[in-house]
Amino acid sequence: MQALDITNSQEVDQFRQLQLTLCDRWKTIELFDNSDADILVIPSLSIDQRELAKVEGCEHYEERLLFSLIRLRNPRTRLIYVTSMPLHPSIIDYYLQLLPGIPFSHARNRLLLLSTYDSSLKPLSQKILERPRLLQRISQALRLNKSFMTCYNATNLESELSLKLGVPLYAAAPNLQYWGTKSGSRQIFAECEVPHPDGSDRMWNPVDLAEATAHLWERQPDLKRVVIKLNEGISGEGNALLDLRPISEVAPPNSSHEQRITAILDCFQTMRFQSSQESWENFKGRISELGAIAEAFVEGEIKRSPSVQGRITPSGDVEVLSTHDQILGGPDGQIYLGCRFPADSSYRLKLQQLGLKIGQNLASKGALERYGVDFITVQKEDGEWDIQAIEINLRKGGTTHPFMTLKLLTNGRYDLSTGLFYSQQGKPKYYIATDNLHKSRYQGLLPNDLMDVIAHHRLHFETGTETGSVFHLMGCLSQFGKLGLTSIGDSPQEAEDIYNKVTKVLDVESSSSPENLSAFPDYSTPMSWEEGSSHW
Template identity: 60%
Template sequence: MNSLKQSDDLQNQNFNKLQDKLRQYWQGKDLFEQDGYDILVVPSFSIDQRVGQKVEGFLHYEERLLFSLIRLRNPKTRLIYVTGQPLSPIIIEYYLQLLPGIPFSHARDRLLLLTTYDNSFKPLTQKILERPRLVQRIRLALRPNKSYMVCYNATNLEQELSLKLDIPLFAASPQLSYWGSKSGSREIFSQSMIPHPDGSSLVNNVDDLVLEIYKLLQRNLNLNRIVVKLNEGFSGEGNAVLNLDELKKNISNSLSNGTVNKTVILNSLKQLSFQAKDETWKNFSSRIPELGAIVEAFIEGKEKRSPSVQGYITPDGNVSIVSTHDQILGGPDGQIYLGCRFPADERYRQKLQELGLKVGQALAKKGAMEMYGVDFLAVRNPSNQGEEWDIQAIEINLRKGGTTHPFMTLKLLTNGVYDQETGLFYTQDNHAKYYIASDNLQNPQYCGLLPDDLMDIVAKYRLHFDSSNKTGTVFHLMGALSEFGKLGLTCIGNSLEEAEEIYQQVTKVLDLESAIFMDNNNETISPNLPIAWTL
């Protein structure tokens, strides 16, 4: 056991030395804007894969980080992008054509696409590590002391790959991953005096969970619902909501005499409303010993929103706010991330920045770097229309979240800046930009559409992003379209109203075009192809 700990300690020390190189690279400048570096992009969702499998098209979420290809606008930057399955060539062409002022061929020559040809539900980084020859090929392609690695989230897998390649990982160290968990988030909020819902610390068995639920009810007799969260989750899929009406009736005697009727509470947990599709209490509870769980008060309100703030920690520890959003949530109880609007409502935008900065400063003191996000709930009741919104922090994301790729897409396409005084984003010619983004534009009718078909539709209706006026739509998750009828998109406008109009226009067109090939009997109709193309 001691030898194993010593080995882990040595690996951590070596990894920390690699990360120190980032501080040397930094020198007060934006690392991504410096020419002459090799960037290895490993878009691995290194999370509990049982959670990920409940997200339709989950394996295609590797495409979320394809905005990184826009880094090739720097003429001396080289980029390696690794995926589990090969990407359609037209998807790559689509992103490279977005590059302002760079010939397609010039950018393509500086891009190396690699794949594991492995469609299993394992983290991509694990798939890479299981292929030593692929690791060696990546290592030989990277220039020593001129390379670094970026990822979706950093775990021990990413740390191991970083060490094998001998390049630094530009992300929060896996040694800090606890602070991005549900329980770690609550600790940061407490330490930073940030308002957050009443709840529990981490528990690792159902008996302790039952006890924490009982304690929470004792402290809050008027609660209507509670949320049980696995300590690690993705887009709300690890959350479950419990309506307390029946439970409070059954345990009223327990609450009055100070005893705990564990059986009553345990039985009520079988009535949890799970956010993940087809989840069961048996499966959910079996993961508590492995992942841990917390319980929180469910924040109620007639008018309720879910804003978020995104921050950036440089390798030398400086913290800045880069964006705010109003998240679009769905699912049985509004716990599942579907998309976002940028920027967040101006009535609480500055408050989000203030609280988000406190979180970033706490994370920076612990040694975190790169992107982080904080999710909140904003509530205002009809009787308090003249009062400020009540802002409660929910969780910290020490990773690239669902709001990262749309904002970075906007930033890289326009080369604009975020103004912290107004909370708005301005292009180089001082025009404010807004957007609506989603990972979940989904319709069974879209199934069977290939990425090539999407490009035909985009060209026909001119739905693409227009680099001249910096408005239009940028698509992602195109690989999920044919099998799952699912697509991601970021609709950029000169106002939120215009962004909404663009989004609705795209939806209308896709619905129309996908219906053209189906008659009333749901039978496929042949397209009107040129004679030379017909069989």
């Protein structure tokens, strides 16, 4: 990615001063969440584009922040949502029809959809900056004294966009993003005295990385496996697993340090990469560009991967939002597929404590808004859980949209004393969510087809019972056969049953013969839709 670098100290100071206006305008969490505000949503995935390309259907991941449209349930909220390519109208209709008690037309009139009409692999924020007329249109639509900008992650691109528009960015500043890298996370854990696996600092070439791995192995002679991580990989796609057991045959315990380094270097070429698209030749080049760390692989028969999410408010307060048990896949269970809310009761309160401690450290460094911390838990012989912190995400992640969907739809509350989320009626709510309901048989299903299936089989979210499924990444469906959903229930089992019903129905409908589809209405007459027609 060709980043636009803001290094001028005057511009850095201007950006910080602009962010400080957030605190002046919204002094409490309640005011911030329920105020009269214009929200500019820039769902740009401003990360290394070659790493992003490992995620199938990544070009549609700008849709993951569409949960923000549910904020229009506040009749005083106005929202601008910008994308690289126009969104299918039925996707927008789907979200607006979720709003309880708000007429569709009222919500639609407070929403402005804009697009760059640029499907290239450049980050969305860069595309916007390259279009001065689009910038002007965004600026004219905003009430600057009541506006803020939110994004997927903050880089120099988002910082420059914030300055050009004069709109404060509610996210950790670009110069703080290091704390969300693999090496930065390890430094935070050490400062907070949070347990984490033994590992190395960031290395910039295979030889130094092999030497760091050798040192790690010598500190832990019984170590079986090591995870090699690109410093800025996402969703586990930048990880590789190095098995030390075959190497020990070539470099036994009495080998010299240099012999071990040589053996490890040779075995880097046969590491098991978590991304099916990865190779050693490419990975080697990425080490010199992004850096990489070596980290002890946490072994265990009963092992889980929970996470905690929090946010840092403009006033500097730290709020724990949620805990999850992550659903992982890939060759060695390191690829994020989905999550269950909440995390297991045997460790979720401890996760909250550790997450709060890490959030306070981040707040002291000046971080803002969303952060998440991933852990590994292993059950010991006495039944207790050993908890190890793995990494920090200073961005919105795979657990952000399902939890915010639940919160915004129910207007409920998270209870720190139990780690549960309660609706306004006092019912605890649970969900299972995924970005990766992914089957080749789903390819060819259009968004309108999905709407037909949802309506026919009553798969939608019921506002009366506050249970059902909410879908996202619908733009991925036709080309990639990939879909996201959050299935919400009043118990973990009900949430799972709702999720399983969706998968069973989609399996049947995606294999239906044409005669079985005759019950669905004919949408051959196209819907008229003028992009950006609502201009306030």
